Amino acid sequence: MNSVTSTTELRAERRAKYHEADVVVVGAGVFGCAVAFAMAKQGRSVLLLERWMKEPDRIVGELLQPGGVAALKKLGLGKCLKGIDAIPCYGYNVIYHGDNVAIPYPAVDDTTGKVTPGKPKDDTAKRPEGCAFHHGRFIMNLRRACMAEPNITVVETEVMATIRGENSPRILGVESKTTNKETGKKDPDYFFGTLTIIADGYASKFRQQYLGSTAMVKSKFYALELIDCKLPEQGYGTVVIGKAPSPVLLYQIGSHETRVLIDVPIDLPQASVAAGGVRGYIQNTVLPTLPESVKPSMQTALDRDNKIPKSMPNSWLPAEKQHQKGMLILGDAFNMRHPLTGGGMTVAFNDVVILADVLRPSRVPVLTDDAAVEKAVAEFYWRRKSFSSIINVLAQALYSLFSAVGNWQLAALQKGCFGYFQRGLTDEPMGLLGGLIHQPMVLAYHFFSVAFLAIWISACETMSGPVGVLMFPIVLVHAVQILWRASVVFLPVLWRELK
Numbered sequence: 001m002n003s004v005t006s007t008t009e010l011r012a013e014r015r016a017k018y019h020e021a022d023v024v025v026v027g028a029g030v031f032g033c034a035v036a037f038a039m040a041k042q043g044r045s046v047l048l049l050e051r052w053m054k055e056p057d058r059i060v061g062e063l064l065q066p067g068g069v070a071a072l073k074k075l076g077l078g079k080c081l082k083g084i085d086a087i088p089c090y091g092y093n094v095i096y097h098g099d100n101v102a103i104p105y106p107a108v109d110d111t112t113g114k115v116t117p118g119k120p121k122d123d124t125a126k127r128p129e130g131c132a133f134h135h136g137r138f139i140m141n142l143r144r145a146c147m148a149e150p151n152i153t154v155v156e157t158e159v160m161a162t163i164r165g166e167n168s169p170r171i172l173g174v175e176s177k178t179t180n181k182e183t184g185k186k187d188p189d190y191f192f193g194t195l196t197i198i199a200d201g202y203a204s205k206f207r208q209q210y211l212g213s214t215a216m217v218k219s220k221f222y223a224l225e226l227i228d229c230k231l232p233e234q235g236y237g238t239v240v241i242g243k244a245p246s247p248v249l250l251y252q253i254g255s256h257e258t259r260v261l262i263d264v265p266i267d268l269p270q271a272s273v274a275a276g277g278v279r280g281y282i283q284n285t286v287l288p289t290l291p292e293s294v295k296p297s298m299q300t301a302l303d304r305d306n307k308i309p310k311s312m313p314n315s316w317l318p319a320e321k322q323h324q325k326g327m328l329i330l331g332d333a334f335n336m337r338h339p340l341t342g343g344g345m346t347v348a349f350n351d352v353v354i355l356a357d358v359l360r361p362s363r364v365p366v367l368t369d370d371a372a373v374e375k376a377v378a379e380f381y382w383r384r385k386s387f388s389s390i391i392n393v394l395a396q397a398l399y400s401l402f403s404a405v406g407n408w409q410l411a412a413l414q415k416g417c418f419g420y421f422q423r424g425l426t427d428e429p430m431g432l433l434g435g436l437i438h439q440p441m442v443l444a445y446h447f448f449s450v451a452f453l454a455i456w457i458s459a460c461e462t463m464s465g466p467v468g469v470l471m472f473p474i475v476l477v478h479a480v481q482i483l484w485r486a487s488v489v490f491l492p493v494l495w496r497e498l499k
Helices: 003-018 030-041 066-074 135-147 277-289 295-304 344-358 370-383 385-402 408-422 427-433 440-462 468-498
Strands: 020-026 046-050 087-089 091-096 099-104 130-132 152-156 158-164 171-179 186-198 216-227 236-241 248-252 257-265 310-316 327-329
Touching: 003 020, 003 152, 020 030, 020 171, 030 046, 030 135, 030 152, 030 344, 046 186, 066 130, 066 344, 087 248, 091 408, 091 427, 099 408, 099 427, 135 152, 152 171, 158 186, 216 277, 216 295, 257 277, 257 295, 277 295, 310 385, 344 370, 344 385, 370 385, 385 408, 385 427, 385 440, 385 468, 408 440, 408 468, 427 440, 440 468
Parallel strands: 020 046, 020 186, 046 152, 091 236, 186 327
Antiparallel strands: 087 130, 091 099, 158 171, 171 186, 216 257, 216 310, 236 248, 248 257
8 A cells, every 4th residue: 555545545544533634614516516626636625515415406506607617626526517508608698778788708829818809690609608507416416525635525414613721812613513323313423624614605694703794785686497498598697677677587407408597686665565466566567578488388387386586696795805714704605796608617716726726735735734735725815806897896886886776877887888889889898798808998998899889879869850960968967977876876885895
């Protein structure tokens, strides 16, 4: 037996017998599985803890942008997209009050990795692809990859609290409850790691305790699964903007299944009990705005089940700096954005790529070196900004624009955004949304370009009447108001993300 094999077996024995490892990861979801796998591939001993190892049934985490696909492959987990009936995604189809425009992801130069504008719109073979799938199937593939890794031990246990040192505030691991196979009861259990990574999701029980932050929720996504639905543009995620107060998102997640997500703002009058509730809102307000090819399968899905559709809160949670020795809180417990643009998993996998790089053994040989770890975590916090800030700001800004009912300035910006897409100015915007461009200033340029186009469209409409040029003073006032509204939507979110 060689030394490498004996060391691996010894570490596995310590994990099984003494519950000790270099890294304890809490949560075997998207981020938890990826970071456990990345740490193990670097030679770290890893304990991966999950409350429930059965296949999860969630309505988000079903669309992975091209930048996320690239990060997944970089981590060595690209195979997890195989065998789950995943559907390629080539871009988005935006339907605005009945008019539509298909926006593909831009071509990327194989040598430089940079976006190459000007490629034919139908040249999908040379364009990067996203991927859509059933969330649970993907998660189970990630877990299987972790269970097959010799440096990882996966344990089904419910983590209850962190463990602190008696004479220091350093986190030493976690306390949990594990089901006793003989009695069926949950017994107290303990897992110890030099570094504990908490990735327990959007409803994290540790976020408030250690980060002091609270997610902001303004709406929920209600979901239906459509069978054999014919989308207007196959292979494209579809965003419907119409008379409904908020957008509707559709994308195919299997050979026969299409997910529809209906955004419902909190306390929306049209979805009140008196108005028929959420089902009444979907039936009476949302259904009429959908493309004709979608309506039959949508109606069938509504008729199939009389219950309120499954829902998930749409959260915004800016990232916070962390200084807790021995522990990191990451994934959705650390940073979230509105899921309209499908960027959550893409941010997560890119975060893992960066974290694995700054904590690589050649740089941080032992995780007990708190100074080295703290320096690496600080670098991680700032390096991720060039990527995560783009996805986060886009998600929040586009949601504000696409939910423009009742505000004429936002409606003007919404019209300007669609006009921007119609003019074919989409390569860089889609590169940003797809996680292919990591330059926040490019985002700022295009956002305010949309604002000025909105001002131009508004001016043309205002001056098109019989009095024409006499409306110019009003045009100037409207221009200032539209630009101010654009700044209010964009700049505070960007500032918060770049802090």
